[in-house]
Amino acid sequence: MTEQATAPVYAGVDDLRRIARELLEAGDVRVVIGYEDARRGARPVFVSDPAETDKLIFDTRCVHNLVTYLNPRRDHVAELGKIGLVVKGCDVKAVAGLLREAQLSRDDVVLIGVRCGGVLEENELPAALALTPENVAPRCYGCDNREPTLTDHLVGEPQPEPPRPVMTIDERVAALDDQPLEERWAFWTDQFSKCVRCYACRQVCPLCICEQCIVEKTQPQWIEASAHPRGNFSWNITRAVHLAGRCVDCGECERFCPVGIPLSLLNRKLQHIMRDRYDYTVSDDPENAAPIGDYRLDDQQEFIK
Amino acid sequence: MTDAHTDFEPRITAFVCNWCTYTGADLAGTSRLHMASNVRIIRLPCTGRIDPLFIIKAFERGADGVIVSGCHPADCHYTSGNYHARRRFAVFHDIMEFVGVDPRRMTFSWVSASEGAKWKDVVNEAVANVRELGPYEAYRALAPDAVEPWPQATDDLAAAGATTTAGEEVAT
Numbered sequence: 001m002t003e004q005a006t007a008p009v010y011a012g013v014d015d016l017r018r019i020a021r022e023l024l025e026a027g028d029v030r031v032v033i034g035y036e037d038a039r040r041g042a043r044p045v046f047v048s049d050p051a052e053t054d055k056l057i058f059d060t061r062c063v064h065n066l067v068t069y070l071n072p073r074r075d076h077v078a079e080l081g082k083i084g085l086v087v088k089g090c091d092v093k094a095v096a097g098l099l100r101e102a103q104l105s106r107d108d109v110v111l112i113g114v115r116c117g118g119v120l121e122e123n124e125l126p127a128a129l130a131l132t133p134e135n136v137a138p139r140c141y142g143c144d145n146r147e148p149t150l151t152d153h154l155v156g157e158p159q160p161e162p163p164r165p166v167m168t169i170d171e172r173v174a175a176l177d178d179q180p181l182e183e184r185w186a187f188w189t190d191q192f193s194k195c196v197r198c199y200a201c202r203q204v205c206p207l208c209i210c211e212q213c214i215v216e217k218t219q220p221q222w223i224e225a226s227a228h229p230r231g232n233f234s235w236n237i238t239r240a241v242h243l244a245g246r247c248v249d250c251g252e253c254e255r256f257c258p259v260g261i262p263l264s265l266l267n268r269k270l271q272h273i274m275r276d277r278y279d280y281t282v283s284d285d286p287e288n289a290a291p292i293g294d295y296r297l298d299d300q301q302e303f304i305k
Numbered sequence: 306m307t308d309a310h311t312d313f314e315p316r317i318t319a320f321v322c323n324w325c326t327y328t329g330a331d332l333a334g335t336s337r338l339h340m341a342s343n344v345r346i347i348r349l350p351c352t353g354r355i356d357p358l359f360i361i362k363a364f365e366r367g368a369d370g371v372i373v374s375g376c377h378p379a380d381c382h383y384t385s386g387n388y389h390a391r392r393r394f395a396v397f398h399d400i401m402e403f404v405g406v407d408p409r410r411m412t413f414s415w416v417s418a419s420e421g422a423k424w425k426d427v428v429n430e431a432v433a434n435v436r437e438l439g440p441y442e443a444y445r446a447l448a449p450d451a452v453e454p455w456p457q458a459t460d461d462l463a464a465a466g467a468t469t470t471a472g473e474e475v476a477t
Contacts, residue, residue, distance in 0.1 A: 176403070185405025185443060214358070222358050224365075230447035234361050237404065241357055244396050266400070273399045278392070292396070295388035297378065303398050304391070305414040305427055 005130040010058045012114060012156025016086065019112055019153050021053040023084045029110050030081030033069055035062040041124040044069075046080075058086065058156070059128030063119045063137060065250035067094035067206040072103045083109050088116040089145030092284040093248035094206040096150055099286035101246075103209050106286075113151030117159025118143065131163050138165040139251045139264060150284045169268045176265065188233075194259040195232040197225065201239060201253035201263060207246050214238060240266045245274045245290040248282055315370055315435035317344045318363040319428075320355045322375035324382040325417045332421035340425040341432035344372065351375065353386025357397040360411060364444045370410045370435035374427065377415040387415075409434040410441065 020032040024047070034056040036045035042061035047053055066085055069077045077083070087095065095111060098104035118131050118140035129135055140162035148154065176184055199215070202208045215223045215235055223238060224231030239253075240263070247267045254263040274280045277300055278291040321327045327348045333340065349355055352375030360371045373394060381387040394413055402408050412431040416424045 181402075181405050181407055182443075183405070184403065188404040189447060222362065228448060230365055230444075233404075233447055234358070234365065237361060237400065238358060241397060241400060244400075266403075269403045270396065270400060273396055277395055277399075292392060293389070295385065295392055297388070299388070299391055300395060301378075301391055303395060303408070303413055305412065305430075 004132070004135070007060045007128040007130045010114075010156060013056070013058055015153075015155040016058060016112065016114065017053045017056050019155065020047060020056055020084060020086075021050045023110060023112075024048065024050040024053065028082070029084035032056070032084035032086070032112070033066050034058075034086035034112070035064070035066075041126065042128075048080075056086070058114050060118065060120045060131055061123040061125055061128050062086075062088070062114075063121075063123040063251075063255065065091045065094060065204075065206055065248075065252045067091045067098070067250075068204055068252065070095065070098055070104055070109060071206050072098075072209055073211065078108070084112055085109055086112050086114060087148070087151065088114055088119070089143060089148045089284070090116075090139070090248055090250045091206075092148040092150050093145060093282055094250060096284045096286045096288070097207050097246055097248060097282070097290075098209070100289065101207075101209070111148075111151040111153070113148045113154040115146065115154065115156035115159050116143075117146075118162025133163050133166050136163050136165050137251060138167070138169050139249050141165055141168050142170075144281070145284055148284055150286070169264055172262075173265055173268050173272065176269075189229060191261045192232040192236045193229040194261060195227060195236060196259060197227040197232065197235065198258060200256040200258060204252045204256045205243070206250070206252075207243060207248070208239075214242075236261070236263075236266070240270060243267065244270045245278075245280060245282070245292045247271065313436060313440055315343045315432055315440075316368050317370040317372060317428075317431055317435060318368045319344045319346045319372035319374065320349060320352075320359055320363075321346055321372075321416075322352050322354075322382075322387075323348055323350050325376035325380060325415075326374040326424065328418035329416040329420045329424045332418065333424045334421075336421045338421055338425045340428045343432045343435075344428050351381065351383050351386035352390035353381075353383065355390060355394075357393060360397070360401075364406075364410075364441065365448075367441075367445065369438075369441045370412070370431055372412045372414065372427065372431050374412075374414045374416045374424075377417055380417060406444075407438055409438060 023029045031046050031048045033046055035042045036055045037057050044064055044066055045055055099106060119137050120129060120135050121137045141164050223234045251264055274291055280291045355373055363371050375387050398408060414427045
């Protein structure tokens with residue numbers, strides 16, 4: 001393995017720690033959720049003691065979307081009290097998603113935004129690497145929220161644009177689109193057949209907010225619960241469709257998938273559908289209503305006889 | 306390809322709204338219009354009530370094709386159910402195509418209560434499309450031992466008894 005360059009120290013980290021400490025000292029928040037350095041790389045950390053805010057870091061290993069801790073399913077986090085949350089541009093879109101769907105009050109959280117220049121695909125590393133086309137998380141390419149507006153604080157200097165990955169997600173989606181129907185079917189059923197139905201994709205998703213998931217309904221049982229190809233197909237399609245127009249492309253479902261199903265391709269395809277049909281791009285504006293749950297009288301209907 | 310399936314009778318599930326298409330299908334019947342008899346109708350209050358999961362469920366239970374039909378735009382009994390459905394099915398149609406489901410197996414239509422003749426055409430076209438595509442073996446192969454066969458011919462229907470219709474079996 002060739003030696004890879006480490007990333008320069010993130011310039012905003014002192015501001016990040018200072019803001020977290022001030023928020024905790026003033027009692028504005030009870031806990032700050034951010035990132036810390038640990039044995040296996042960066043990981044989420046809950047800091048409630050102002051003296052411990054020096055733990056907080058930010059670098060290219062901070063891939064996690066911490067907004068998942070604001071998901072109303074995690075009411076034990078909300079019970080801690082008001083939260084200060086460290087968020088990247090993509091994560092802020094998930095906050096906007098929760099606000100848009102009335103799952104969160106803006107007063108419940110203080111958002112500490114970090115200007116992000118992209119993250120690594122593989123985060124369990126002892127040191128933050130400089131991004132290259134080989135190691136960058138593909139979703140970072142073309143990021144459209146590098147200056148988040150929804151945040152209460154914004155730290156760090158403007159970062160360089162993330163490098164273009166060897167193959168972008170759009171290119172992979174286009175490659176699938178170009179294949180004949182039978183090959184797409186073979187590709188996806190093969191991918192879905194790997195699914196072990198651990199539901200990690202759902203658990204980590206900041207926007208999978210149902211108290212009772214459809215997959216847990218047993219009377220009637222809509223989705224077969226055992227891990228076999230037919231039930232897996234139903235589950236994976238349903239999960240994707242339920243995120244249509246809501247998914248913020250944080251990539252956590254794919255990162256958490258223990259069997260490596262390329263869920264980001266499915267999510268990206270849905271984003272394309274939303275863009276092409278409804279001219280919709282998910283953003284960090286809570287007023288930007290999602291297309292599903294809304295309609296226009298002149299919506300496309302070329303597929304309807 | 307067409308020749309290979311000449312003795313194949315497609316099994317098609319139709320999810321229709323109570324107010325327009327169901328009544329339209331009723332009209333087709335009372336008007337004595339001849340049409341393919343491969344369709345089992347499931348009546349729902351509105352196209353807005355039709356979850357895309359219904360379509361997946363129909364395929365799971367052995368349908369070769371699916372029809373979804375309801376009131377024309379601006380005619381919805383509940384004002385806007387069909388508009389919401391239109392978006393939902395547009396997205397579902399596109400993503401199913403992306404994962405390799407032939408869109409010709411899914412027919413979407415607007416059929417009003419007065420359009421018995423249109424319902425006939427929709428049914429005949431859907432049956433012809435699916436007949437050409439053949440049995441949906443690819444989907445059934447996902448769980449080769451698990452598919453519960455539908456009553457296939459009229460003899461089977463009679464044997465199944467008056468209380469159990471094919472439509473109810475699919476709806477469970």
